[in-house]
Structures are given as structure tokens and as C-alpha cells.
Amino acid sequence: MEDRFYWIVIVILCAGAGFVCWLMYRKIQQLIKKNEELSEQKENGLKSSLDLGLAPYKLDPHLLKNALNAIQSHAYHSYHSLDKLSNVLDYILYESDDKFVELKDEVSFAQNLIEINRLKVSPLFDLHMRVKIAPEAGDLMIAPFMTINPIENAFKHADL
Template sequence: MLLKQSRFQKNRLQHVEQHFAQLEKRFDGMHLKSLESKLHPHLFKNILNSVQSHAYQTYYTLDKLANVLDYILYEGRDDYVSIKSEIDFSRSLIDINKIKVSPLFDIRVKTKVATSHEYYEQKLISPMLCLDFIENAFKHADLQSAEAYISFYFELSDNGLFHFTVSNTASEHWQLTKQNGGMGIEAFEHRLRILYKNCFKLERFTENNIFTAHLTLDLRELERTKMHITG
């Protein structure tokens, strides 16, 4: 019986290692020019190494990583993607980042989206819209305090507004970064203005050491703008 279990574990580990090697090969073959403006390759390389070092526990995470890389390689090259695709990508990216924190850390993900909504699968937004929010949440959150948390909330309302809200307990490092300037945030907001003109609203505030970023996109206005450009 023990020999059978050992053989099963060995075969599973070999399968995981092969899956990792395939992912690493796909990563290395990416066109770096398309990645530079959309994500940090070194960060993903570190995630790959982290996943490999926890091979027994993270088979699920490897599948999520494959989803993220597929999105970057294929849909990420398009000018527009759907809300469905962006949420799927974001949830996979969140799951990947969970491996870097304690299993007991409070990470909340909530989605309020009707799959029958007319804009759910319509390609209206630029790919990887939520990437910076997710990366910054894990980068600047307090991961040590007992009451610390990170919260992600996606909503597609009946009136055609897409909401994405991220809240996290702010770390001391984030407070220092905020005091020394916010070029990363300013660059991201500038990118939003280029992409969405007057079709977005970005709110950022800190209250009781909780940092919150709330992005709203007017999908109806984006649809009209897109039709005007392509028409």
C-alpha cells in the first residue's frame, strides 16, 4: 500500500515538474516588447520559482498560472477584451499571489456580475486593466498584522457601470512610499486617461490605515466611443 502511494506521489510530482517546465518555456518565449508595458516579467519569473518550490501543494496554482499566461499571450494582444475575460484573469492572478502569503491571511474576493448582462462578454475594455491594482495590493499591504486583509470586489451594474474596488491594510513601507512620491500611481492614472478619456472615475483614499482604490468604467459610453472610432 505504501509502495503504491509512493509511486502515485512520484508520478504526480513528475507531472507537476513537466507542467512547470512547459510554463517556463512559454514564459521565456514571450515577446518581451508586448510585456514591458503591461506587467513585470521579473515578478512573474519569481512567481514561477515560488510555485516550483511548493510543487506538492500548488498544483492548483500552476493551472491558474497557465490561465494567466494564456491570457497574456493571446487575449492580451487584442485592443479590447470582455469583462468576463478580465475577471477570470484577475481571479487567477489573485490565486497565484496567495502563494506568497500565509494560508491564514484574510483575502476576500467577491463578484456581483450577472452573466446574462449585455456587456458581460462584449469586448469593450483594454486587457489587464486590473493588473496594477492587484499587484499593488499584495506589494503594499500589511501582511503581518493579525487583523490585516486584502479585499477585491468586482461588480457589473444594471446601468452599464463596471466597478472594481481594492482595499487593503496599508503597510509602513507603503506609508513611506506615499510620502516620497507617487509616480507609479500617476503613470497609471495617465494611462487610464489615454485609454478611457471621460469614461472612467478613479478614487483613492486612506481611512483608519485602510487604503482603498475604486475604479468605475462607463461601459455604455465606452461602447458609443468604440462605435464612433470604428464606424
């Protein structure tokens, strides 16, 4: 009778150990699946953050095309315009890496862009720029490239 009792206890313990092993196996499988999902999300998030991180380095081809067309249309102003285009490209490639830039730098960028686009305007139209920035406002921080589209659209669609 005692032998039988020991065998029952051993069978119950083995069944319990098997059940615990099965539970651990299921939990490990769930953790592996969750780890794969998180890795996939991380890769997707890393890819999108890399895309966002590289966004400032993507030069707007529309801007470059318009600038080159303006320079080409008035070859006698080419030296001055190429200098302004060089300043614009320097700003785009090197000075606007941060999320925000100083207002005075953005205004300087806008002035260079206006000078390039000025070639599209008839020589009879006298275009003047007036810029007044308080000294303390020049150091304010703004998002870069806020002036590109308004300037491009003003020269393209305005009745100058």
C-alpha cells in the same frame, strides 16, 4: 538683318529653354529630398507602429518572476498554481491580442493572478474573492491587463 533677327530669337528661345530646364531640375531635386524625408518618416512611423503592435506580446518579466517565486515558496500548492499560471500566460499570449477584451475575460485573468499571489499570504489569513458581474456587463469591453499592477501591488505592499 533678317539673319540677325533669327539668331536673336534662337538665342532667346535657347536661354528660355535652358531656364525652364534649370527650374525643372530644381523642382525634381526638391521632390527627391521631400521623398527621402517622407520615406524616413514612414520608416520611423512603421518602426514605432511595429513596436506598438508587438507590445502586447512582451510578457512582463516582473509578473512572471513574482508568480514563480510564489509557486516555489509553497511547493505543495504547485499543481494548482501552475495551472493558474498557465491560464494567466494563455490570456497574455493568446486572448489579449485585441485593443480591448471582454470584462469577464479580464476578471477571470485577475482571479487566476490572485490565486497565484494568494500563496504569498499566510495560511492563517483566509482570503476570499467575491465577484459579482451582471450578465450584461460581462460583455463590456475594456483595455487588457488593467488589473495586473493593482493586484501585484496589493500583495506586495498591503499589510495582510
